[in-house]
Amino acid sequence: MTENEDVLVSTQNGVGLMTLNRPKAINSLNYAMVTAMANAVEAWATDDDVHTLLLTGAGERGLCAGGDVVAIYHDAKSGGTESLAFWRDEYILNARIANYPKPYVAVMDGIVMGGGVGVSAHGSVRVVTDTTKMGMPEVGIGFIPDVGGTYLLARTPGLLGVHAALTGAPFSGADAIAMGFADHYVPHDALDAFKAAVIADGADAALSAHAIEPPASTLLAQQHWIDHCYAAETVADIIAELRGHDAEPANDAAKLIATRSPIALAVTLEAVRRAAKLDTLEDVLREEFRTSSAALRSHDLVEGIRAQLVDKDRNPKWSPADLTQCTEADVAAYFAPADPDLTFPGQE
Template identity: 40%
Template sequence: MGQQDVWRLLSRFSSLRRANVVLQHLRMSVHTDAADVLLERRGCAGVITLNRPKFLNALSLDMIRQIYPQLKTWEQDPETYLIIIKGAGGKAFCAGGDIKAISEAKKTGQSMTQVFFREEYTLNNAIASCQKPYVALIDGITMGGGVGLSVHGRFRVATERSLFAMPETGIGLFPDVGGGYFLPRLEGRLGYFLALTGFRLKGRDVHRAGIATHFVDSEKLHKLEEELLALKSPSAEDVAGVLESYQAESKMDQDKSILFEEHMDKINSCFSANTVEQIIENLRQDGSPFALEQLKVINKMSPTSLKITLRQLMEGSSKTLQEVLTMEYRLTQACMEGHDFHEGVRAVLIDKDQSPKWKPAKLQEVTDEDLNSYFKSLGSRDLKF
């Protein structure tokens, strides 16, 4: 239908209000044909389904803007007893925020880079403070923004297909969405290791690390969800009871936890330094195949990102989640103005040559002064709760 046809159609309506209603409906039907996020009331629960399987359910600004008000509505609704969030397509819960779109928006001078992180972090905080039990089914890839949608909730259910990582130092960013809060609170120095290397935790290790609260076989997830939806006015304890009964039945990969059994001592000793340079020296001196592998990985990362990340976690270890999100918002805005984020997105997601040219290229070239500028207050533009 051409524009003239639309106008002809609209001119037939005597009332402008009627025309507006029609336009609204057209817009809604276009929108609901392929909604990126499905929001449904089912049984006793509100169910959020991230619905961009082709893009591994990457989180867009539009999705954030649909989830947040619905979460708030369900939280207030006396008929909604719990909230479930899951990903469509079987491959991913959510592989991260739509960072390609953010980088492109920055180049065209749009305010997307301010708005996206502000609204994403506001949603992360709403999940953390949600008064209703919040159950994230983190089946499949769960990275970056997907971690922010799950890790702050009361219940996180991993499966043998779960793959967790915060790989941001490899694209000139840092593990945000509250990474500065939950990572330093993991066992020993595990969070520092995950943050700096982007190491991928799989299956049971996601639960063992404390990122997930429960572990269930993926083939039982549908049954688990149906059982949760069928509960009558459940309390958080009732929800926990169901999750625990499914976890008790799970025999899959029970004895698989190589990372924790073999490498935790090395992680604790190598990553307990206060500077990235010292961590690198510790890995070099350790000299084991595991340590040398991590050394190789760290040497590929953005030097600026590595330094920001270590300080982010050290400071975040004694801050509240809201204080951490305020700090991380400052960091995102500085990264958007810097070189490495856009170069990282180019190398990893656009040209895919996997060889970013970082500036500065060496750790010793990232000065304390540079670092301090990333953590500076934004004054009236700061993120507030």
């Protein structure tokens, strides 16, 4: 099995251990990491000496802050070919995790954003903690939720997923469980003991010993106004509903959404609605590959990354500048088939 310094791969007592190992970058995924993970996952799938996988992140800040978007920024400015290859392999890995034949234990501690959600929230044993800060913040950089994120966002109670997608705001571990992004709650301070128990006794025994009842979800408690406001037809209508509501968090959501890329917002709303009607994760990932490919050619992705992470002036100049200028044709163009489209092993 190939070793990659950005992903530490080993086995212990029948458990395949994958540790994302770029702590200074909050373990943001680059292409080499996706390749190393895919290789390990494939090797262990048919290895009779491995019965469980355990995914963790190095350092104290989080499992994974997403993809390496600064690399995507530079690639987009020079043609975008590497980003398309990265996404293709990343999304195939996301689907493989979802269909994995063995327990796939993901420890979703600290920051878990974007691509970090993709390598964890499709697993069969998804563990969050009191420090979990999860989210799909793509609209803030002119991008569209991907890595199967729209599949999960479309399947939350009510319209919690639409709220999370359009605001890009982070949510807690308790919220993640309520929304269907996670299953189990283990206190952060018990994680070392939990991981040791997975290695010693397996996932079920480790959960029995260390998982506790999660706190109440604050997002779930707000479902009444979320369902009302986000049922509006367009993003502009949603913002108007949020602004007109007497719940302060609704007004805050309106202000946040108004700072995001208008075209990314319009496409994201459509993407979540389409994902709700698609049967399989693979179908959704194929659609996301199309929106990602289109975003790579867009003005707003490069501009959004520039403003947030390159120049860090936090002042993106979006184009179109506001929602009224985003046409149905503009949105539809994001869903045109990619060339070539995403296919999965066995589907070629």
